[in-house]
Amino acid sequence: MRAKLARTVAITLLSSAALAGCASQEPVKAPTVDAPTEEIQETEEPEETEETVHEVTGHGVYQVETEDGAVITLAVPGEAPEDLESVRESVHAEPVDYLVVDIDNRQGVEELDLHGVTLIDSQGMSYEFHVPYFSLSSWYPESTEDARGYYLADGTEVSWEEGDEIIDAGIKTEKYMEPTMAMARGTNVFIGIDGLPEDIVRVVVDDGYEGLDATYLNE
Known part of the structure; x- marks a missing residue:
C-alpha cells in the first residue's frame, strides 16, 4: 500500500513538471494563408531618361535606305x-526653300510614296x-469678282490667258509628287x-509609316 502511494505521488510530480516545462515555451504558430508574411521588395531597373543627343550636321546631303532596298538621297536645301x-515667281508668291529627293528604287520590291520631310534643329524646332x-x-x-480675269497672290490682276498659263505650268509639276515604282528611279520635290x-x-x-532617319553624308 505504501509502495503504491509512493509511485502515484512520483507520477503526479513528473506530470506537473512536464506541464510546467511546456508552459515556459511560447507555442510555434503554423503558417496560414492569412498569416502576415514579410514582403519581398523587388528592385526595378531605372528607366532611361537621358535623351538622345544628335550632332549638328547642318546643310548638305542626307541619305537613308528603306527595308525594301530603296535608297533615298536628299539635298538640304536643294536647288530650286x-x-x-x-x-x-509668276504669281508673286513669297520665297520658299526646296528639298530635292532622289529615289533609287531599282533594288526595291515595292512602290515608294513619300509624304514629306521634317528637319529638326538643335533647339528642337521642326521645319x-x-x-x-x-x-x-x-x-x-x-x-476676279467680275470673272474677267485672275488675281495673283499679291493682288495683281491678270487676264484669263495669263492665269490659265500659270495653272497649266503648275499642273505639269505634279510629276514631282508621283510615287516611285519598284525597279525604277524618280525625283520628288x-x-x-x-x-x-x-x-x-x-x-x-515620312514614308507613310514610322518615318526614316536620314544619315548625313557631306556638304
Missing part, C-alpha cells in the same frame, strides 16, 4: 527646280516640307519655308 520656281500640291493650291490665281537654319541635327523622311 526651274519649273516650280517659275510658277512661284515641315510638304509635297508641292499644298504650295501650288495657294499659288494658283483666283478668279518638297517645299517649305524660306531660310532654313544652319544647325540641323535630324532629317526625317
Whole structure:
C-alpha cells in the first residue's frame, strides 16, 4: 500500500513538471494563408531618361535606305527646280526653300510614296516640307469678282490667258509628287519655308509609316 502511494505521488510530480516545462515555451504558430508574411521588395531597373543627343550636321546631303532596298538621297536645301520656281515667281508668291529627293528604287520590291520631310534643329524646332500640291493650291490665281480675269497672290490682276498659263505650268509639276515604282528611279520635290537654319541635327523622311532617319553624308 505504501509502495503504491509512493509511485502515484512520483507520477503526479513528473506530470506537473512536464506541464510546467511546456508552459515556459511560447507555442510555434503554423503558417496560414492569412498569416502576415514579410514582403519581398523587388528592385526595378531605372528607366532611361537621358535623351538622345544628335550632332549638328547642318546643310548638305542626307541619305537613308528603306527595308525594301530603296535608297533615298536628299539635298538640304536643294536647288530650286526651274519649273516650280517659275510658277512661284509668276504669281508673286513669297520665297520658299526646296528639298530635292532622289529615289533609287531599282533594288526595291515595292512602290515608294513619300509624304514629306521634317528637319529638326538643335533647339528642337521642326521645319515641315510638304509635297508641292499644298504650295501650288495657294499659288494658283483666283478668279476676279467680275470673272474677267485672275488675281495673283499679291493682288495683281491678270487676264484669263495669263492665269490659265500659270495653272497649266503648275499642273505639269505634279510629276514631282508621283510615287516611285519598284525597279525604277524618280525625283520628288518638297517645299517649305524660306531660310532654313544652319544647325540641323535630324532629317526625317515620312514614308507613310514610322518615318526614316536620314544619315548625313557631306556638304
